[in-house]
Amino acid sequence: MKPTPTSSSVEDYVKVIYAFTEWQDKPITSTQLATRLGVANSSVSEMVRKLKDQGLVDHQPYSAVRLTAEGQSLALSMVRRHRLLETYLVQELGYSWDEVHDEAELLEHAVSDTFIERMDAKLGRPSRDPHGDPIPAADGSVTMPAAHRMSQLDPGHSGRITRISDHDPELLRYLDQQRIGLDAPIRVQGRKPFGGALVVRVGTGPAARDFDLTEEVSEALWVSPEGTHPGCTLTRTTLT
Template sequence: MPSTQSPAIEDYLKTVYAHTEWQPDPITPSGLAGALGVAPSSVTEMVKKMAAQGLVQHVPYGAIRLTDAGRARALAVVRRHRLIETWLVREMGYAWDEVHDEAEVLEHALSDRLLEAIDARLGRPERDPHGDPIPAADGSLVSEPSIRLDEAPAGHVGRVIRISDRDGAVLRELDDAGVGPGCELRVTDAAGAPSVIITVEGTARTIAREAAAGIWISA
C-alpha cells in the first residue's frame, strides 16, 4: 500500500532532515516556515504535533531537531523521493531539472512493493541524478568528505559529488557547461569574486558564486 503517514508530516520531516544533510546548523521554526512556504503559526502547530509523536525535539523559539524515530521516518521519505527521481531520469526520459516536482507528488503515492521493484530494476543505485545519496531500505547511506565549490581554494582538484536541485535554470546551465555529478574539475580562481572559475576537461568555465554554493566536490 502507499505510505499511510501524513504527507504533511512527511514533508516537514524531510525538510528538517535536508537542512542539516550538508551543513551542521539545525533549522529554526522561521527557517522551516520559509523552506515550506507556510505561515509561522502553521509550523508551530505542526512541530507541537510532531513533538507529541516523538519525531522531533523542540523548545519554544529554539531549533528543531529530529529524534531517532523522526530521522528514520525522514530517511524513508528521502529514499522514496530520490529513487523516484532516478527512475524518472533513467527510465522515463526526464531531464534532471524536471524531476523534483514530480517526485514531490509521487513519493506519497507509491506502494512499498512498487518502490522495491523500482530499486531492484535500477540496480540499487546509491545516488540520484543530482548526486544526493539514496538511503537504503534500512536507512543507511553512502557519504564521503566534501567541500562546497564556493569555499574551495584555488588549485583544489575534486570530483563533483552533488548539486542542489533547488533551481532548475542553474541545473540546465551547468549541464550545458558539462558540470554534473562525477565530473572532475580544478578550481582556478576563487578569491572572493562574484564568480568561481573552474577548469573542466581542459576548458575554463565561470560559475556564479550563488550557483557554486550549491555544488559539493570531493575534499
Template sequence: MPTSAAVDDYLKVVYQHTEWQDERITPSQLAQQLGLAPSSVTEMVQKLAAAGLVSHRRYGPITLTDAGLLRAAAIVRRHRLVETWLVREYGYTWDEVHDEAEVLEHALSDRLLDRIDERLGRPRFDPHGDAIPDAAGNTDRVPFVVLGDAAVGHVGRVLRVNDRDPDLLRELEQSGLVIDGEATVTRGAPDLVLRIADRDVPVPAAALGMIWLTA
C-alpha cells in the first residue's frame, strides 16, 4: 500500500463527497478533486479495494466499506478538530485553517487529539459547520437545503459553508454571515439576496452551491 497519508487523503475525499448528497463519487470526480491523473487514481482505487477499504467495479462509483468508513471518519475527525482548535485557541480565521489542518491531521497522536477534543468541550461541528465525527465515527446531520435551491422567503440557520475558497469565505464573513446565524432569502437565484441581521446582502454566484441552510 502507498503511505498512510495518501490512503487517508483518498478515503477522506470519498467520505466527504456523500456527506451532503447521496450520489456516490466516480473515479473521474475523485481524480478531479485530488488534482491527479485518472490513471493514478484508478491504480490507487484498485489497491484500496484489495485492502478492503473501498468497494468498486470497473467504470462504476466508489463506496467505502465498513472498514474504510471507520478510517475515513477518523481522519475527517482529526482534520476538523484541528481546524476548530486553531480557530478557538490560536485566533485563526475560518479561511486560514484548511491548509494547516491538512498538514497537522497526519502529525498528531491519538492521545494529543483526545486532549484537544476534551479541552474544546467535545465540539460537534467545525468552524465551517461540518460535523465532527465522534470517536466511534458517528455524526449529526439535520435536514438542509442548499442555498441555490432555497425558495424566496425561506428562513433558516446557516448550517455549513464549503471551505475550499478562502476568498469567498472572507467575503461572506465581511457580509455578516456566520455559522448558526439566521438568514432569510429575499431574492431568488441567480441574483440571490440574503437578509442577515436586518441587512440585505447580495450573495456571489459562486456561493449558491457553497452554503447550506436548515430546511
C-alpha cells in the first residue's frame, strides 16, 4: 500500500526520480527532472522543496535530488502500479508497447490497492513489464537483471536483450518494425569507423540479421549475458 495519501504530482515526481536512477548510479538533478516532466525549472524547485518538507527527498541547493527511505517506498509503490498496468494493457487489452505509457500514467493514480493486487494475480505475478523493467513485488522487493547498455559492450559480446527504454514511443515502433524485442539473441559485431554506428547481429542461425544501430538506439537497449538468470541482483525495500 502507499504510505500516506499524496497528490498525483508528488507521486509523479518520486516515480521519475526513482526511474532515472534505477538503471544507473548517477542521481538526478533538478534540471533533468524538469526535462523529464516537461515543466519549468522554477516549478521543479518549488516541488522539490515541498518533497523535502514532506520527508520524501534529500536535497541541498545546486546538488542532486535523492529519495529518502519514505520517498523510495512511495516511488516503488507507484512504479509497481504503473508497470502492472502497462503489462495488463498489453497482455489483456491488446495495446502495443508504444501506447501503454501514457495510458498507465492516467490510470495509476485512480485505481485502488485492491485492484492492483487482483490485477497482479490475474497476470500471474509478472516479474517485468512489456519493456523489460522489473515490477516491484507487493512487499517492495525488486529483482534487477544483470544487464549492460548495448552501447557499452565490446565487439564479440553476446547475450539477450533484457530491457528496452520506453522513453521514446517512436523508437519502440521502429524496433517493433525491425522485429527487435525482449529476449532476442544479440551479438556485437563491431563499430563503423570514425565514431559510426554499432554493428550488431540479432537472432541466430539462418534467421540472424545484421543491423547498424545509431547511438540513440544502442543507448536504449540493455543486454544480459547468455546463461544469466533474468534477475540476479536483488534490492529489497519494504513498502509501508
